[in-house]
Amino acid sequence: MKSPGSSYAAEIATELSAAWVRLRTPTFRGFHNVTYLTTADSGEQASILRERRPAPVLVPRIWPDEAEVLRSLEGAGMELAPRVLWASADGTLLCLTFLQGESPAPEAHVRAKIGDCFKSIVAVPRERMPELPLDWPEDGDTGGFLQWLAMFAEDTVDRGTRKELGTLLEELGIPDGVMTGYRERLPRLRPRPFALLHADLHRNNLVLGLDGELRIIDWEHAMIGDPVHELAVHLRRSAYSKVHWQGVVETWRAAVSAVDARFAMGVDRDLGHYLDFERAQSVFPDVLRAAKSLGAEVEAPALRRAVQRIGLALAAAAEPLDLRQLPDAARIEKVLRDWHHVTRAAARTGS
Numbered sequence: 001m002k003s004p005g006s007s008y009a010a011e012i013a014t015e016l017s018a019a020w021v022r023l024r025t026p027t028f029r030g031f032h033n034v035t036y037l038t039t040a041d042s043g044e045q046a047s048i049l050r051e052r053r054p055a056p057v058l059v060p061r062i063w064p065d066e067a068e069v070l071r072s073l074e075g076a077g078m079e080l081a082p083r084v085l086w087a088s089a090d091g092t093l094l095c096l097t098f099l100q101g102e103s104p105a106p107e108a109h110v111r112a113k114i115g116d117c118f119k120s121i122v123a124v125p126r127e128r129m130p131e132l133p134l135d136w137p138e139d140g141d142t143g144g145f146l147q148w149l150a151m152f153a154e155d156t157v158d159r160g161t162r163k164e165l166g167t168l169l170e171e172l173g174i175p176d177g178v179m180t181g182y183r184e185r186l187p188r189l190r191p192r193p194f195a196l197l198h199a200d201l202h203r204n205n206l207v208l209g210l211d212g213e214l215r216i217i218d219w220e221h222a223m224i225g226d227p228v229h230e231l232a233v234h235l236r237r238s239a240y241s242k243v244h245w246q247g248v249v250e251t252w253r254a255a256v257s258a259v260d261a262r263f264a265m266g267v268d269r270d271l272g273h274y275l276d277f278e279r280a281q282s283v284f285p286d287v288l289r290a291a292k293s294l295g296a297e298v299e300a301p302a303l304r305r306a307v308q309r310i311g312l313a314l315a316a317a318a319e320p321l322d323l324r325q326l327p328d329a330a331r332i333e334k335v336l337r338d339w340h341h342v343t344r345a346a347a348r349t350g351s
Helices: 007-022 066-075 107-122 142-165 178-184 227-238 242-257 267-292 300-321 329-349
Strands: 033-039 045-052 084-087 093-097 195-197 206-209 214-216 223-225
Touching: 066 084, 066 093, 107 195, 107 206, 107 214, 107 227, 107 242, 142 178, 142 227, 142 267, 178 267, 178 300, 195 227, 227 242, 227 267, 242 267, 267 300, 267 329, 300 329
Parallel strands: none
Antiparallel strands: 033 045, 045 093, 084 093, 195 223, 206 214
C-alpha cells in the first residue's frame, strides 16, 4: 500500500478537490479562474480553492506555476501575498489561505496604502524567484523589456484575438499588423535595474485587511522587469481620476526609491511610453470581452455596454496604434450585431 505522502495521496487529493468543485457554486468567476470559498467545521472562512479554466491568452504568464511563485514569495519573506496550502500537480487547482477583508479595496485606502505594496514587491530579491525564460531581456534593458511586451501583444494577444473574433477587429478599424507598426515606433528608454513586478496591480487584486493594511492577490502574471511598467499598469487599470495620478506617481517614486533610487530614474520621461503600451494592447482584450459578453440573444442593455466599452478602448488606443478612422457608436453597434449573427449561425450549423 502506498504511503499517504506519496504521489498516490496527491492524486486522491486532486480527485477529491475536483469533485468538491463540481458540487459547489463559484464565489467568483474571472476570465481565467473560478474561485470557491471553503469553510472550516466551525463555519469560519478558512481558505479558497481556485480552478484554472481554459481561456484565450491575453497577458504574459512567464511562470506557469502560480504555486511556485507564491512559495517563492513566502520564502523571501513577502507578507502581503496568500500562502499555498495545496496545489494539484497539473496546476489547475490551487488552495490558498483566505485573506479576509474588503475587495476591491476602496480607492481612498488604496491611494493611502499602495506605497507599501510597491515597496514590498520591488524589495523581493530577484534571485528568490523562479528562473526566467531563456529569451528574457537582460537586467536593465528596459527597451528590450518593452519590446518583449510588444512582441507578446503582437504574436499572442493580437493574433489570438483575431482567431477568436474573425474579422471583427478589422471591421472596427483595427487592421491586421497594427501591433507590428506600433512596435517599430517604440522609443529608446532610460536603463533601470529590473525588479519583481506583480504586473496586474489594481483595486480588484487588492484586499483591505481587517487590520487596515492592503494585501495582494492573483500573482499568476508576476514577472521580473522594469518597475515603471508596474506603475503604468496600476494607473491604467485602477481608473483613478486624473487629479490623483500625480499623487500616486509620487507615492510610487518614494516607495521604490526607498529600496533602490535607480528604480525611479527617468520615470517622468518613460511612464508615458508604458501608458501608451497599456492603451495599445488593451484594445484587444477589451473588444474580445465586450463581444463575448453578448448572450445568445442580443439584449439592448448588454449591447449598449459592449458598444461603450469598445468605443472607449478604441479611443484610448487610437494614438499609440495610429488608428486613422474610428467608428462611431452606431457603426460599432452594427458591426457587433452582424458579428453576433454570423457567429451564432455558425455555432448552430457547426461550421
